[in-house]
Amino acid sequence: MEEDFAARHAVIENRIQAACGRAGRDRGEVTLVGVSKTFPPEIVSEAIRDGVTVLGENRVQEALAKAPLCPSAEWHLIGPLQRNKVRHALSLFTTIHAVDALDTLDALARVQRESGARPDVLLEVNVAEEASKHGFTAVSVREAVRAALEEGEVRLVGLMTIPPWTPDPEASRPHFRALRELRDALEREFSISLPQLSMGMSGDFEVAIEEGATFVRVGSALFGRRNAAAWKPERSADSDSYIYQP
Numbered sequence: 001m002e003e004d005f006a007a008r009h010a011v012i013e014n015r016i017q018a019a020c021g022r023a024g025r026d027r028g029e030v031t032l033v034g035v036s037k038t039f040p041p042e043i044v045s046e047a048i049r050d051g052v053t054v055l056g057e058n059r060v061q062e063a064l065a066k067a068p069l070c071p072s073a074e075w076h077l078i079g080p081l082q083r084n085k086v087r088h089a090l091s092l093f094t095t096i097h098a099v100d101a102l103d104t105l106d107a108l109a110r111v112q113r114e115s116g117a118r119p120d121v122l123l124e125v126n127v128a129e130e131a132s133k134h135g136f137t138a139v140s141v142r143e144a145v146r147a148a149l150e151e152g153e154v155r156l157v158g159l160m161t162i163p164p165w166t167p168d169p170e171a172s173r174p175h176f177r178a179l180r181e182l183r184d185a186l187e188r189e190f191s192i193s194l195p196q197l198s199m200g201m202s203g204d205f206e207v208a209i210e211e212g213a214t215f216v217r218v219g220s221a222l223f224g225r226r227n228a229a230a231w232k233p234e235r236s237a238d239s240d241s242y243i244y245q246p
């Protein structure tokens with residue numbers, strides 16, 4: 001098991017380095033976020049011992065139950081953040097990748113003022129404008145940036161996207177490029193710095209790195225296939241509402 005993980009991790013690391021090389025980028029500009037959703041704490045612990053320093057989870061309760069059972073690591077929320085989960089989320093996550101609504105920004109600002117937590121925040125943009133996807137549009141994201149700047153509380157650091165699913169990594173390239181260009185435009189329009197681009201998953205992280213990703217969110221290529229026998233917290237505040245989604 002441990003060797004399997006180490007072998008897969010080494011392959012991913014080589015591919016990240018090669019993509020950085022092709023793009024003329026420094027390896028240090030790209031953070032591998034190991035997406036550990038559905039995997040039990042024993043496997044996640046192996047990953048941490050093997051040098052994965054940042055874990056990505058898409059459910060707040062799952063991560064809150066899992067993190068105390070693993071060695072110390074940095075935990076990022078990569079899935080949607082509901083307003084009623086903000087307080088729990090801020091007790092663990094240092095980066096929130098996918099804020100997709102103005103009222104979530106409001107809730108973040110309010111809870112941050114009370115708790116003193118100040119996570120890095122990225123706005124999710126639905127660059128392909130797919131009806132089924134979360135995220136701001138290239139137009140509505142401007143309203144979100146303006147709201148965050150006026151509020152002054154949320155530490156906005158960049159943008160995140162999930163392009164339409166495709167077996168062809170090259171098909172993701174225009175969407176990754178669009179996110180980078182949108183980021184560049186927002187930096188100019190608002191005179192701000194948005195250094196982080198969270199884009200690229202198991203199927204397309206190399207293309208994402210070539211297009212400027214600073215966070216790649218890699219799950220199955222690192223941990224193996226997720227299955228229906230996924231790990232769930234035995235008890236949690238809202239275990240009834242825990243829904244497995246691949």
Ligand SMILES: *Cc1c(COP(=O)(O)O)cnc(C)c1O
Nearest residue numbers: 035058078201202217218219220
């Ligand atoms: C699950 C998930 C990933 C990882 O997907 P893989 O294809 O397994 O690498 C990345 N980002 C988000 C938001 C996810 O929910």
